[in-house]
Amino acid sequence: xxxxxxxxxxxxxxxxxxxxxxxxxxxxxxxxxxxxxxxxxxxxxxxxxxxxxxxxxxxxxxxxxxxxxxxxxxxxxxxxxxxxxxxxxxxxxxxxxxxxxxx
Amino acid sequence: xxxxxxxxxxxxxxxxxxxxxxxxxxxxxxxxxxxxxxxxxxxxxxxxxxxxxxxxxxxxxxxxxxxxxxxxxxxxxxxxxxxxxxxxxxxxxxxxxxxxxxxxxxxxxxxxxxxxxxxxxxxxxxxxxxxxxxxxxxxxxxxxxxxxxxxxxxxxxx
Numbered sequence: 001x002x003x004x005x006x007x008x009x010x011x012x013x014x015x016x017x018x019x020x021x022x023x024x025x026x027x028x029x030x031x032x033x034x035x036x037x038x039x040x041x042x043x044x045x046x047x048x049x050x051x052x053x054x055x056x057x058x059x060x061x062x063x064x065x066x067x068x069x070x071x072x073x074x075x076x077x078x079x080x081x082x083x084x085x086x087x088x089x090x091x092x093x094x095x096x097x098x099x100x101x102x103x
Numbered sequence: 104x105x106x107x108x109x110x111x112x113x114x115x116x117x118x119x120x121x122x123x124x125x126x127x128x129x130x131x132x133x134x135x136x137x138x139x140x141x142x143x144x145x146x147x148x149x150x151x152x153x154x155x156x157x158x159x160x161x162x163x164x165x166x167x168x169x170x171x172x173x174x175x176x177x178x179x180x181x182x183x184x185x186x187x188x189x190x191x192x193x194x195x196x197x198x199x200x201x202x203x204x205x206x207x208x209x210x211x212x213x214x215x216x217x218x219x220x221x222x223x224x225x226x227x228x229x230x231x232x233x234x235x236x237x238x239x240x241x242x243x244x245x246x247x248x249x250x251x252x253x254x255x256x257x258x259x260x261x
Contacts, residue, residue, distance in 0.1 A: 010164055013213050014175045017230040021237035041215070042226045087169055087237070088202040 005060035012040035019086035026090035062086035121189040153182040168201020177213035
């Protein structure tokens with residue numbers, strides 16, 4: 001499965017990047033391909049390309065704030081959670097993405 | 104991203120003056136005070152009290168305990184003159200609002216200035232620390248660290 005997503009927290013220093021790493025590790029453990037863009041204090045990193053988004057089966061937004069360019073994901077299956085959820089239960093979250101995609 | 108480059112860059116940020124192990128604290132306020140004073144003494148922050156106010160502002164927005172006995176409070180303020188990461192390994196677990204209802208045994212405190220100019224690279228380094236703390240084995244070594252060198256090793260080793 002191919003997953004793309006964005007993480008963003010209120011201050012943009014810590015949770016954004018923790019959530020990114022947790023999601024990446026959980027997805028890789030489940031055998032998925034994943035690319036997570038971070039929108040933090042340092043701006044956008046690991047930016048998703050149009051190809052990334054077009055090729056994705058599902059989009060995970062682990063965000064606590066309004067993010068830039070959310071309309072990129074229009075028409076995709078999008079799951080939205082808080083960064084806390086991504087940090088606390090990344091494996092469950094990836095399982096949930098699998099359920100949604102297989103529907 | 105090359106891991107070796109990351110490690111070299113992270114080593115540069117880890118400053119023994121703002122790392123403490125075996126810290127005796129009764130609660131989070133003790134930890135804020137100890138680390139803020141160290142940050143002030145090492146001239147990362149101009150005023151420890153103002154910095155503690157900034158930490159409180161963030162604490163009010165939600166839990167900074169990320170689970171697994173690790174807390175990552177952070178403060179963003181004009182009083183921060185140089186971005187840095189202070190680390191306290193605690194002698195005993197203390198209560199801390201967290202995502203998994205554990206307390207804190209390790210506190211990693213990020214100090215970040217309000218002025219973004221010229222600090223982007225530094226902030227990138229701090230983001231690498233946050234990513235490291237997502238790794239269970241890093242956290243495990245960090246909790247077990249009994250001196251500054253072990254703290255550095257825990258954060259730098261893959």
